Amino acid sequence: MEGNIAQLGQYIGAGLAAIGSGVAAVGVGNVAGNFLSGALRNPSAAAGQTATLFIGIAFAEALGIFAFLVSLLLMFAV
Amino acid sequence: MISLLQEAATTVVEQSQGAAAASEHGGATAQAAAAAGEASAPGMPQLNFDTFPNQIFWLAISLVVLYWVLSKIALPRIAAVISDRQGAITGDLMAAEEFKQRAKDAEAAYDKALAEARGEAGKIVAANRAEIQKELDAAIAHADAEIAARVSESEKRIREIRDSAQADARQVAREVTAQLVETFGGQVDQGAVDQAVDNRMERALQ
Amino acid sequence: MASDTEKETGLVFHPMQQFEVSPLFGDGPVHWYTPTNVTLWMAIAVLAITALMVLGTRGRAIVPNRLQSVAELAYGMIHKMVEDVAGKDGLKYFPYIMTLFMFIVFGNMLGLLPKSFTVTSHVAVTGVLALAVFISVTTIGFLKNGTAFLGLFWVTSAPLVLRPVLALIELISYFVRPVSHSVRLAGNMMAGHAVIKVFAGFSAIAVISPLSILAVTAMFGLELLVAFIQAYVFTILTCVYLKDALHPSH
Numbered sequence: 068m069e070g071n072i073a074q075l076g077q078y079i080g081a082g083l084a085a086i087g088s089g090v091a092a093v094g095v096g097n098v099a100g101n102f103l104s105g106a107l108r109n110p111s112a113a114a115g116q117t118a119t120l121f122i123g124i125a126f127a128e129a130l131g132i133f134a135f136l137v138s139l140l141l142m143f144a145v
Numbered sequence: 146m147i148s149l150l151q152e153a154a155t156t157v158v159e160q161s162q163g164a165a166a167a168s169e170h171g172g173a174t175a176q177a178a179a180a181a182g183e184a185s186a187p188g189m190p191q192l193n194f195d196t197f198p199n200q201i202f203w204l205a206i207s208l209v210v211l212y213w214v215l216s217k218i219a220l221p222r223i224a225a226v227i228s229d230r231q232g233a234i235t236g237d238l239m240a241a242e243e244f245k246q247r248a249k250d251a252e253a254a255y256d257k258a259l260a261e262a263r264g265e266a267g268k269i270v271a272a273n274r275a276e277i278q279k280e281l282d283a284a285i286a287h288a289d290a291e292i293a294a295r296v297s298e299s300e301k302r303i304r305e306i307r308d309s310a311q312a313d314a315r316q317v318a319r320e321v322t323a324q325l326v327e328t329f330g331g332q333v334d335q336g337a338v339d340q341a342v343d344n345r346m347e348r349a350l351q
Numbered sequence: 352m353a354s355d356t357e358k359e360t361g362l363v364f365h366p367m368q369q370f371e372v373s374p375l376f377g378d379g380p381v382h383w384y385t386p387t388n389v390t391l392w393m394a395i396a397v398l399a400i401t402a403l404m405v406l407g408t409r410g411r412a413i414v415p416n417r418l419q420s421v422a423e424l425a426y427g428m429i430h431k432m433v434e435d436v437a438g439k440d441g442l443k444y445f446p447y448i449m450t451l452f453m454f455i456v457f458g459n460m461l462g463l464l465p466k467s468f469t470v471t472s473h474v475a476v477t478g479v480l481a482l483a484v485f486i487s488v489t490t491i492g493f494l495k496n497g498t499a500f501l502g503l504f505w506v507t508s509a510p511l512v513l514r515p516v517l518a519l520i521e522l523i524s525y526f527v528r529p530v531s532h533s534v535r536l537a538g539n540m541m542a543g544h545a546v547i548k549v550f551a552g553f554s555a556i557a558v559i560s561p562l563s564i565l566a567v568t569a570m571f572g573l574e575l576l577v578a579f580i581q582a583y584v585f586t587i588l589t590c591v592y593l594k595d596a597l598h599p600s601h
Binding site for chain 2: 404419537
């Protein structure tokens with residue numbers, strides 16, 4: 068471990084990349100929260116839009132997963 | 146447009162070539178990584194390109210089997226079951242509707258029959274009543290006539306009795322009066338005595 | 352890295368070990384035909400789906416039993432999704448989409464069993480699934496609409512100056528589709544399983560172990576949800592792509 072500057076950078080980078088997962092969580096919460104506020108305003112239209120909700124969540128989630136993937140790659144694959 | 150299409154096609158080809166190259170390259174690196182990984186880290190099994198052909202081969206087999214099972218057996222069967230159920234529900238609903246209609250018809254027929262029967266009964270009752278009234282009237286008239294006859298007969302008899310009684314009483318009164326007059330030493334004038342007795346009796350009877 | 356942690360703290364972290372492809376019999380190299388744990392779990396998934404969809408509906412009952420209700424529920428859900436998203440003419444491809452959905456949902460769910468192997472956590476598997484969707488959808492698009500399919504990239508509602516730029520962006524996003532499509536599924540599966548494994552690793556410390564078990568339980572519940580939602584999302588995105596191919600005008 069000692070003196071291995073490359074591994075140090077690898078771990079720091081992995082940790083930084085993992086922040087992206089948290090930011091994606093904010094995005095997902097934003098999507099779901101906005102959907103809920105819209106659904107409460109017009110509950111009759113909400114049922115038809117759950118598919119859109121899931122697509123939106125999936126897109127927001129995917130970028131967080133990419134960040135997580137980068138961190139995993141840094142940890143294990145590089 | 147066509148140039149774009151060609152471009153897209155070449156891109157796909159390039160991509161596939163690139164992927165092939167990448168897999169070769171990746172295989173080499175993965176082997177290197179595996180060799181290195183023996184000592185230190187396990188690495189990411191997802192990026193171990195050695196196992197890719199194996200996974201893809203078995204995935205293709207699984208998907209083909211699954212697609213065959215689903216498209217040939219399961220999905221048509223489920224579709225048939227669902228449409229059967231839909232048909233059964235629709236049929237039942239229609240049958241129920243028909244039964245309802247039939248029940249309504251039956252009720253209407255029953256109501257009609259009831260009304261007819263009621264009318265008939267009313268008619269019969271009225272006819273009977275009229276008949277009975279007629280008979281009754283006849284009976285009453287007959288009874289009235291009989292009563293009247295009896296009454297007149299009775300009156301006649303009473304009158305006869307009264308007349309006879311009157312005659313008897315007059316006879317008795319005349320005799321008694323003649324006797325009394327004779328007893329008191331009077332001269333019996335039969336005509337005068339009768340006259341007097343009749344007068345007195347007329348007055349008494351009045 | 353794991354061995355270092357092991358030496359220093361006594362903790363054992365092998366979050367990635369569960370994803371390793373290993374032969375079922377012996378320790379030989381993994382050739383393309385070798386029966387591996389991938390084979391085993393794919394076969395289990397296929398058998399489970401067959402049991403549900405074929406044996407479950409064996410009775411063809413008008414009033415379904417439990418298994419048949421589940422099978423009909425899955426059928427109805429995907430059928431409605433294809434019809435709603437891709438339109439009536441998308442129903443022709445319904446068996447294919449149903450195959451994808453059932454395979455992914457069973458792969459995800461079976462992967463949650465302890466000691467199991469998650470086939471859908473591998474980019475190789477999801478990549479093939481996504482590429483199959485991508486290639487078939489593109490082919491359908493060109494076969495159905497000819498060159499009019501390229502209108503998908505030419506946004507007529509935008510100002511003329513912006514259209515080439517938008518076309519480039521659309522083109523890039525179109526080709527990124529299979530990547531995000533596959534990495535989303537594999538990443539979600541891998542991430543959840545790895546996190547469960549990490550939490551489970553912490554239970555080696557006696558003080559933390561109750562908390563760790565609680566965390567594993569919570570993560571497991573979340574993963575059940577994620578396993579279903581990711582299968583749903585994969586399927587609905589397939590439907591969206593199919594809709595783009597069938598009706599390329601925006």
